[in-house]
Amino acid sequence: MSRPVVLDVDTGVDDACALLFAATHPDLDLRAVTCVGGNAGLDDVVRNTLTVLDAAGRADVPVARGAARPLLEEPVDARHVHGQDGMGDLDWPASTRRTDPRHAVELLRDVFAAAVDDPVTLVTLAPMTNIALLLRTFPDVAGGIREIVFMGGAAAVGNATASAEFNVLHDPEAAAITLDAAAALGIPLTMYGLDVFYEPRVSRAQAATLIAGGHARAELAGRLIEFQCDRFDNDSATIGDAGAVCAVVDRGALLTELLPVRVELGGSWSRGRTVVDRRSWAGDMSHDPHGLAPVSVDVALAVDGPRYASLWFETVGSR
Ligand code: BDR
């Protein structure tokens, strides 16, 4: 039995790696993809997403446009990581397909509303603007959401700033609302953050094998890895967001712990940080003037990187 999933993306080199995997793995039933501004502007994200699904032979998957900007602040893209077009500047032929006429929030609402008997796993790989809007606007759809696995945040490190991860920093209010709403609605949360994000790595040699694979999906996958190897001057590259989708297929390779998490909304240098509470002594916790964070999240603290890397490599390279 395949597991129904929806991806919310800001495609994005590693979102593209995730889409190729989700569109192909036989244990996943990709029901829809929703787009949000993040790594690049929304128009680029939408074009890239359609392009990737075409390469994967999945023009049947509905794709919807969502929020073009964060709830509060102006968007700040990450083209220095993902290239000018947001997806590695590969000159890949663009899709001619149109997006679904519904707004992303409406498409998500409809998919989840129809899934109460077999709830859908929502994987978010981007700023959580669409998800915050969904859960506040249509909380009744919670019964159709099995869990939310989000790439975002970290217990220990930052990337966009010294303390914050890009997806959460880009729209901290949306991340805080999503955590709050999910907890209130009883939707389990898993955080696939930077503590594990860089571990599943594919080599330049494996990328070359994919490029020579003789079909569009494998070639695109290989070129995305190759782009990252070049950009970061390395012999291997992380599959990034794709690891969060691997976690849906193979949870056993991920070590998680249920921990209280807050999103920092203020701070001079810490806005957008996920404050993960790893204390164990009840004495300190009960005397904490902030009180305990009301939301607990299954936080990924370690991953068998080679296992996810090979799961991804075998899947996107398969015939
Ligand atoms: C996250 O931000 C984006 O650059 C990547 O696509 C990933 O979702 C990593 O911080």
Ligand code: CA
């Ligand atoms: Ca992303």
